[in-house]
Amino acid sequence: MAARRRTFRHGVHPPELKELTEAKKIRRMPFPDEIVLPLSQHTGKPAIPLVKQGDRVERGDKIAEADGFVSSPVHASASGTVKAIELWPHPDGTYKPAIRIAVDPYSAQAPRPRMVPRWEGLSPKEIVKAIQDAGVVGLGGAAFPTHVKLAPPDDVEIDTIIINGCECEPYLTTDHHIMSEYPERVHMGVRIMMHTLGVDRAMIGIEKNKPDAIAAIRATLPEDLDITVHPLTVKYPQGAEKMLIEALLQREVPSGKLPLHVGVIVQNVGSCAAIAEVFDTGLPLIERIVTVTGLGVRQPGNFIVPVGTKVGEVIDACGGLTEDAHEIVFGGPMMGAPQANLDVPILKGVTGVVVLSKDETKPKESYACIRCGHCLDSCPVFLNPQLLGQLAMAGEYELTEEHHIWDCMLCGCCSYVCPSNIPLSQLFQVTRSALRRLQAKESAA
């Protein structure tokens, strides 16, 4: 029998840089004076506001409702008064409608008393509805509404739930600390999902560089469920859905298809804990755990941050920026989004705030491609980034589709290894938005 593979092929080994916050226990961050909650914090349609200027809201109140099934509501993350509903800088670099709440400085920030449903007595449909009402989205970064994954179409059969505890991005220790400090929460979330989907098997994949998380998750494994823990090779992007499925189940998700087409649902450990929270305290998703780290921040750590806290306040609570702070990234440094503005709020999907120092950031100059082939050796989905990059630079966007541009996960491995510092991953993003525009034009015509 072939030895069980503990990883995927290709990928890269960036420096882990997790030592800054690895040993820091999760602490609660103080409530800021103002909370900004964009209506679009998730993949799907933006939420519709339920409040107006001057309304008094309590912590945990729903202030915007989901617009359809693939959408997610927004809840007040602190008690206070609605100041305005207006355009505000969004972490994606644009301005988007957001609800601004002036936080009541004398409030105890206690949520209203609420009924907590017993999930054992609910039907799968009711559980899915409860999770949507609580505004739970994927906490691993993509912020895809969690309830949508729990309601797969009728023609697919799910046999395994995979819990993603890889956290393969450098610097981040968010999932690490959720697993090592709240392992029971994770297991409860898994239990609820298994019940909802009627699935008997769950697998938790964790990179080997988090031995304490693996130990904590193993020590608390429920005996009545088939949940297994799988330590995985430390390699980026081990936490990408398709790579994780390949490592754990040796199943290859077909090009253009989703994990559910091979019978798998993948959820991040943070999302599991958030589901547990909904049926434990009854609180919706109004705060999350964020790693604030990087050589550019004075006192890095892992924090519970109210959603909507401005990044500037988060950094101030960590002792402020150092002299050589140069680039602020939401998420990990491999796939995260750079921020130009300190007023941008922390959203539900922000796993970390990484402040890079000047020396760490990429050099400015790039060179001609020397066809070394390092990008091909790194691409986890076996594309030819060298060729795609050439086509993209020549503006041959339609040709890139023949070479599988849509299979690119934008993981950034090719850009990371490129000795000529060619921004391949960026070229592919540009190509894809150009292709989307072309398609929109064609369907309009």
Next chain:
Amino acid sequence: MSEPRFLVTASPHLKAPATTPQIMWNVVGSLVPIVVVASWFFGLGAFLVIASATAGSLLTERLLGKKGSLRDGSGMITGLLLGLTLPPGLPLWMAFLGGVVAIGFGKLIFGGLGQNIFNPALLGRAFLQAAFPVAITTWPVQVRGFWNIQSDNLALPFMGVGESDMVTGATPLGLMKFEATGTNVQDLILGTIGGSAGETSALLITLCGGYLALRNFLNWRIPISIFISVAILSQLVHTLDPSYPGPLFMLFSGGLMIGAWFMATDMVTSPVTNKGCWIFGAGIGALIVIIRLWGGLPEGVMYAILLMNAMVPYINGWTQPKVFGTRVQEAAT
């Protein structure tokens, strides 16, 4: 609103440390010991030949290349490699001219670094071989005494080389081909033989190339597949007809070592896929054996590499990676 003081770049925000100039200068660095040993074996003349070829390359790169392109180190590599393929007694002006052609016609005419089809150093040598067939096949014997300059080195441009008083000898491959005389393999490995400046010490070249392979600055699959292909083919021929030389002699003689480690592995002119590199190397090995044993020339490494360079776009096309998720898709349909 806060002042715009932060860098905003597309992800990924980290970058692996290796850069193109770093790779190139590492190649230059690993050629230095070979140049030093070649100069030791063949005297100052060999050093001057290498220096002239390099001067021709660098000057052309500086005058005709993109601004600042000297800094990426690739012109330096071309000059050194060209110099190492030349006979130590070659008139210096020829070496210089070879450097000019190597960079001008081998690289810049295609659009500079990364655009050329053929290995520039070998293109320069092919030009010299065509233009000066006698001078480039005149091999002085190794001299003891570093300050010894071969009298032909100082010949004036385009003046006929007069009655030369240079002591010449045949290379091991020449001996094999034209006089059917073998050479001790130990001499080949250590380099105490006649030949081009860089053709001599197989051991040293392997050490220097091995360093680059360990740092992933060259694709080890290329030299290895060349060695395997040469060894298998020459063993086959040797078994059928023992008058042909065996694999050890074939591997360690001539320009095979420097060609396999330093020229075939030129990233620009070799395939981008690993599978392609195996094919590329196997093709070079086969061509070397064919040219050496049955061609009109004693040595075939240069033409073998140049011919396979021309095949690279096709090899790349044949060996495109299988995109993740397409294998199952095909099985399903």
